[in-house]
Each structure stands twice: as C-alpha cells, then as structure tokens.
Amino acid sequence: VLVESGLGETRPVDDEARLKTMLGNANLVLTARLDSEGKPLVGVARGVTDFSWVCYISELAVSRSAQGLGIGKGLMDEARRQLGPAVAISLISMPNAVGFYERIGMRRMPDAFWFSRKG
Template structure:
C-alpha cells in the first residue's frame, strides 16, 4: 500500500463523504445510500465514527452505536473496493474497539457472503442473536 494510511475519529463526518464510501465499498445496496438526509441522521445519531484515510482520501468508515460502558454495535463497516484486502477493515475494527473501551463488547451483523472475513480476523460467530427487520 503506497501513501500514508491514517485512522481517526471523525464525529462530524458529512453525509456526502459517507455516501461515497458506501458506494465505493459495494455496501450501498444494503444501506439508504440514495437518501443523504437519512445518512446524515444516521451519522448524527452515532456515538463513534472511525475513519481510514489514504493520502487524505476517505477509504473506510466504521460507524458505531455504543454506551462506552458495556456494549457497542458496529452498524457500518465500509472500505472502498480498491483498498480492500489491505487490513483496513481490521484496522477500523481495532480502532473502534480501542475507542469504545475495554469494558464494551463489539457486535455486528455481517453482510451476506462476507461472514468468513470476520471469522478470519478472529471474531466468533454467534448463534444466539436475534433481530427484527426494518420496515423501510
């Protein structure tokens, strides 16, 4: 990987930048990527936004809801396709865990077809999680 990769906390990340990473990562079909106002609401209600920038270009985002005391839900993990396979997703998860603190557990829902990625980086699969789907 050429250039400087920098992870950071960006609580004020704008919806346009978030939208671009969702599109570049391939996650857009699973998110309301065409609704910038909704993306903005998602960002503003987040407790933790960790970013990865390669030569200042935003190439990754981890968006998390957490109480910083017991639990953290990593709702979005997106890395631009041309930067995948370089450890950026793992780095975003590590930075998220560091920022959420040692008292929190980290939970996420994997997109279909990428479950093996999370197992490969050492995250155990759960069999006791449940959810209700959103209406829209």
C-alpha cells in the same frame, strides 16, 4: 465509501436526510484515508455504544480499491482500543464478509434476533 464498498446496496444511499440522521446519531465514527495526494476517504466504521457494556457496529465499509490493505482490521482494532476491553462489540455481517470477521477473531452468535424495518 458505502457505494464503493458494495455496502451501498443495503443502505439508503439515495436518501441524504436519512444518511445524515444515521451519521448524526452514531456515537462512534471512525474513518480511514490513504496516505496519498488528497488523502481520499477509503474506510468508515459507524457504531452505537454506551461505552460501558456493548457497541453495535452498524457499518464497516472499505472501498473495493482499498480492500486487502488491512483497513477494515485497522478500523475494528481502533474501535476496540477506543472502547476498551470491558466493552463487547456486535454486528451483523454481510454474507461475503463473514470470513473477514472470523479472520480478525470475532465469533459467530447463534442466538441473535432481528425485527425488520419498514421503509
């Protein structure tokens, strides 16, 4: 799904050990499948949260073939449902996804900061 969504360009999709570590250390993982033969995976949301104050969504990926079907919004709605109204959600958007996040009601944060990773 990361590759099919386009998000794979910014993730270590060729480093299986790192991907396993990323997934294994997430404590909120949601998936979406089409209701069809074989039920292929078409969406995933991965986050890290304390389930009390904040959740950081590190990936929201929907296969290009399934974009526009409400899957991304559905994954975010389910994250909000599981986290509850007292937990804020933050994320860093890819430039081409900014409009999506605005359409589902997220607000931009002008005061976010970032240390880049090495490697």
